[in-house]
Amino acid sequence: MKRIESTQNSLVKHWKKLVTTRKEREKSGEFIVEGFHLVEEALKNSDQIVQIIVREDVDLPLLWAIDEVEMVQVNEAVAKEIAETESSQGVFAHCKQRMATEIEMAGWRKVLLVDAVQDPGNIGTMIRTADAAGIDAVILGKGCADAFNPKTVRSAQGSHFHIPVVRGELLEWVENLQEDGVQVYGTSLEESVSYKDIEASDAFALIVGNEGSGISPQLLAKTDQNVIIPLLGQAESLNVAVATGILLYAFVR
Numbered sequence: 001m002k003r004i005e006s007t008q009n010s011l012v013k014h015w016k017k018l019v020t021t022r023k024e025r026e027k028s029g030e031f032i033v034e035g036f037h038l039v040e041e042a043l044k045n046s047d048q049i050v051q052i053i054v055r056e057d058v059d060l061p062l063l064w065a066i067d068e069v070e071m072v073q074v075n076e077a078v079a080k081e082i083a084e085t086e087s088s089q090g091v092f093a094h095c096k097q098r099m100a101t102e103i104e105m106a107g108w109r110k111v112l113l114v115d116a117v118q119d120p121g122n123i124g125t126m127i128r129t130a131d132a133a134g135i136d137a138v139i140l141g142k143g144c145a146d147a148f149n150p151k152t153v154r155s156a157q158g159s160h161f162h163i164p165v166v167r168g169e170l171l172e173w174v175e176n177l178q179e180d181g182v183q184v185y186g187t188s189l190e191e192s193v194s195y196k197d198i199e200a201s202d203a204f205a206l207i208v209g210n211e212g213s214g215i216s217p218q219l220l221a222k223t224d225q226n227v228i229i230p231l232l233g234q235a236e237s238l239n240v241a242v243a244t245g246i247l248l249y250a251f252v253r
Helices: 010-020 022-028 036-043 076-082 102-106 120-132 150-156 170-179 240-251
Strands: 002-004 030-034 049-055 071-074 091-096 110-115 137-140 165-167 183-187 192-194 204-209 225-228
Touching: 010 022, 010 030, 010 076, 010 091, 022 030, 030 036, 030 150, 036 049, 036 091, 049 076, 110 120, 110 170, 120 137, 120 150, 120 240, 170 183, 170 204, 183 240, 204 240
Parallel strands: 002 071, 049 071, 110 137, 110 204, 137 165, 183 204, 183 225, 192 225
Antiparallel strands: 030 091, 049 091
């Protein structure tokens, strides 16, 4: 097992940049996950793992299949340098982001499109919810939080290893999906019907938007139908991730 003890090591500097900067994650196509649960999820897709990093005082579960995985042991100073959580469990995985092929993208029939949602926790929760609802992919448009931000990854609880998450131009995606016969639904207060009036389907796309300003007018103009979730109490609105969960489970067949 390789061992690193200096925070000035070039690999440690790279790990730290993956934790702290979107630019490094986008340039390298890599990201870091932290904690036993997320590393265990990563191991189910071990071809995405570059290496597992483990603090010297941490014992890994005996059942983990790590024989084929590169292991790096680090001291407490190095672990602290790359830890993003307050009380780190001392185990990390340096991973490659999952890249979708054009052939794979062409087969997506149930898609979540996200427009300018800036909170990483909400993005992560939506990725996790889409995974749970059996959605084929999540497309993040302009203005969205980074899918591989540590807070996003933590909120998604391992779903990054189960469902493709890609950045894309949402207008292009809407046009391409409609050309393939996929109905595209937006969420809007105006010119909308109750989500309960929509028939469940095995081919649909749902666009959700920023809680403050909603979906951009250009996107709303392209949808086949806009929907609303009626508010039965006195709350002004629903959290975007909660609304996404309600709609995905209502639409999916």
